[in-house]
Amino acid sequence: MKKRIDGSGLDESSILTDARKTIAPQIEDRSRRSFLMRGLTLGGVAMLSGCNLTDNESVETALSSMSRFNDRVQGWLFNPNALAPTYPESMITRPFPFNAFYSIDEAPTVEEDSYRLEVTGLVADKRSWRLEELRAMAQTEQITRHICVEGWSAIGRWGGVRFSDFLKRVGADTEAKYVGFKCADDYYTSIDMATALHSQTLLTLTYDGAVLPRQYGFPMKLRMPTKLGYKNPKHIQAIFVSNTYSGGYWEDQGYNWFGGS
Numbered sequence: 001m002k003k004r005i006d007g008s009g010l011d012e013s014s015i016l017t018d019a020r021k022t023i024a025p026q027i028e029d030r031s032r033r034s035f036l037m038r039g040l041t042l043g044g045v046a047m048l049s050g051c052n053l054t055d056n057e058s059v060e061t062a063l064s065s066m067s068r069f070n071d072r073v074q075g076w077l078f079n080p081n082a083l084a085p086t087y088p089e090s091m092i093t094r095p096f097p098f099n100a101f102y103s104i105d106e107a108p109t110v111e112e113d114s115y116r117l118e119v120t121g122l123v124a125d126k127r128s129w130r131l132e133e134l135r136a137m138a139q140t141e142q143i144t145r146h147i148c149v150e151g152w153s154a155i156g157r158w159g160g161v162r163f164s165d166f167l168k169r170v171g172a173d174t175e176a177k178y179v180g181f182k183c184a185d186d187y188y189t190s191i192d193m194a195t196a197l198h199s200q201t202l203l204t205l206t207y208d209g210a211v212l213p214r215q216y217g218f219p220m221k222l223r224m225p226t227k228l229g230y231k232n233p234k235h236i237q238a239i240f241v242s243n244t245y246s247g248g249y250w251e252d253q254g255y256n257w258f259g260g261s
């Protein structure tokens with residue numbers, strides 16, 4: 001039997017289930033996690049979020065404010081020097097899975113000749129970039145694991161420009177809070193500056209030693225082994241540095257914004 005909250009039409013157990021889902025992935029310590037999960041009450045949700053749970057809208061607001069709270073906590077806890085594991089070539093997943101909010105044949109086709117990467121916001125040099133100019137910068141490679149919240153992970157080999165090198169080159173304000181991305185397929189996301197400057201965060205131009213294929217994000221994607229799959233934008237057309245929160249495609253539908261892996 002589902003317990004109803006008197007007079008409100010709200011279902012207590014489903015609110016608590018959602019609240020647990022919102023906070024559980026962020027608590028690494030197992031015993032602390034189960035303690036918090038068991039102890040979570042509607043009063044606790046109201047207190048943590050500063051919302052009175054009177055209708056569905058207030059529950060939504062409470063849960064999203066808890067998720068934003070997690071983003072802040074994770075931002076503090078995040079160690080910008082911690083490295084994601086790397087793997088030998090023999091462990092690369094072949095073929096590498098495709099994923100997007102559409103099927104593979106609908107992946108956008110971007111023409112290299114007319115392509116220009118737009119760079120805006122808190123940067124000294126706002127000029128656009130051609131692919132050739134990015135290829136002329138120092139390149140690096142990584143074999144890392146991509147983890148998708150839909151329940152799969154795969155190891156791949158990506159190459160390109162360290163994103164921190166690129167940000168320095170365009171004179172980005174590295175004290176700014178966010179770096180945002182707009183993609184050719186209407187996808188968008190944004191990340192915290194500490195992750196943008198992480199040594200494994202790669203402005204990716206190649207996959208497995210060849211030009212990044214269309215389905216994996218041509219002309220360019222941002223690869224971050226310290227973040228879940230949905231935080232890694234493919235087909236990037238514009239990059240902006242900002243102090244204003246701009247969310248993301250899945251993040252605006254309830255996925256956690258920090259999205260660490």
Ligand SMILES: Nc1nc2c(c(=O)[nH]1)N[C@H]1C(S)=C(S)[C@@H](COP(=O)(O)O)O[C@H]1N2
Nearest residue numbers: 097098099100101148183187229230232234
């Ligand atoms: N532009 C764009 N980037 C995207 C997505 C998308 O739909 N469009 N999906 C994300 C998700 S959920 C995943 S798991 C990875 C999949 O990348 P892959 O096709 O290289 O495996 O891309 C991420 N970046």
Ligand SMILES: [Mo]
Nearest residue numbers: 148149229230
């Ligand atoms: Mo994903």
